[in-house]
Amino acid sequence: DGGITQSPKYLFRKEGQNVTLSCEQNLNHDAMYWYRQDPGQGLRLIYYSQIVNDFQKGDIAEGYSVSREKKESFPLTVTSAQKNPTAFYLCASSISDNEQFFGPGTRLTVL
């Protein structure tokens, strides 16, 4: 089956910890994205990558980091510098920038 997988589904973080969210796709898409979704605010772009070994900051990149060492993988690290990390995190991929296909999401909670 072709698709996008995210893991874990639920993640709990203590104050001061860095955590890494996994995103893998087997759609052979070049572009991959990370969004954060909060109630009433829609989807906000954190980082995106249009090609391996290259990525750009989105609208809310502070406190986050990414890497793109393989076409299939685009992990997101939420660092301790992110002051309000509790949210639903969504990874997406696309051939172009238009039609984006989303993974099932990771819900991160800070304890």
Place this chain on the structure above:
Amino acid sequence: QKEVEQDPGPLSVPEGAIVSLNCTYSNSAFQYFMWYRQYSRKGPELLMYTYSSGNKEDGRFTAQVDKSSKYISLFIRDSQPSDSATYLCAMNRGYQKVTFGTGTKLQVIP
């Protein structure tokens, strides 16, 4: 002012009703328009993808774009309880960042 405005709802309709979901936007350069359906605690699922003005139909769903009014709509005919979800509109200029609406929550009552 947000680039894309979408009524958050919730919108409650009886089963079998025709549903109209709408977004307005301010950026006249937007050319590509998308509708996503998101069930609770799941990732958004692409429903419709249109380019430029006009209508596009797919089963019970019709997407409508009016670029002169900067207004897009998604119509759902013969609505079913399984249509209960949040619907997100999205748009961009092509090969640029996609801008999403905040979503409209729809409840179809059996």
